[in-house]
Amino acid sequence: MSENEKKEEVKQEEQEIVDETTEEVNAESESVDENNELEVQIEELKNEKEELTNRMLRLQAEFDNYKRRTLKEREADRKYKAQDMVQELLPVMDNFERALQVEVSEENKSILEGIDMVYRQLQDVFASQDVSIIETEGADFDPNLHHAVMQIEDDSIEANKVVEELQKGYLLKDRVIRPAMVKVNK
Structure with a gap:
C-alpha cells in the first residue's frame, strides 16, 4: 500500500472514531435530555399527587363536618319536635x-x-x-x-x-x- 492510501485509511479510521464518538456523545446528550424530561415529569406528578391528596383530605373533612352538623340538626329536631x-x-x-x-x-x-x-x-x-x-x-x-x-x-x-x-x-x-x-x- 502506498503512503497516500495508508494516510487515507488512517483518515477514514479517524473519521469513523470521530463519528462513533460523536454518536456516543449525541446518545449520551439525548439520554441526559430524556433524564431531565423524566425528572421534570416526576416532579410534576409528585406535585399533582400532593395537590390531589390535599384536596381529597379537605373534601373528606368537609363531608365529616356536614355529617356531624346534620346529625346535630336531626337530634335538635327530635328533641324539640313538640x-x-x-x-x-x-x-x-x-x-x-x-x-x-x-x-x-x-x-x-x-x-x-x-x-x-x-x-x-x-x-x-x-x-x-x-x-x-x-x-x-x-x-x-x-x-x-x-x-x-x-x-x-x-x-x-x-x-x-x-x-x-x-x-x-x-x-x-x-x-x-x-x-x-x-x-x-x-
Whole structure:
C-alpha cells in the first residue's frame, strides 16, 4: 500500500472514531435530555399527587363536618319536635287557668270540674313532652327566662327580684318557649 492510501485509511479510521464518538456523545446528550424530561415529569406528578391528596383530605373533612352538623340538626329536631304544638297550646292553657279562677257556685260547679279535668290532662301532656313552668316569684330576675313588664320600688324586697308573675313562662326541655312576664323590684 502506498503512503497516500495508508494516510487515507488512517483518515477514514479517524473519521469513523470521530463519528462513533460523536454518536456516543449525541446518545449520551439525548439520554441526559430524556433524564431531565423524566425528572421534570416526576416532579410534576409528585406535585399533582400532593395537590390531589390535599384536596381529597379537605373534601373528606368537609363531608365529616356536614355529617356531624346534620346529625346535630336531626337530634335538635327530635328533641324539640313538640315546640310548635306547645306554642300553639299555650294560649289554651292560659284560657283554662283564667276559666278556673271564676268563683265556684252551684250552677257552674260541674262545668268548672270538667274544665279542671281537661286542664290537668293538658298539663299531663305538657309534662310528657318535658314542658315545664318557669319559676318566677321570689326568684332572681333572669332576662333569659323572664320578661320584665313592670318595675316597683320596695325596700322590704331585695333588688332585682321577681315580685309578681303576670303571665306564666314555659320551657321545653332546656329551651325557653315563652318567657314569663313579671313585675320586678328595682
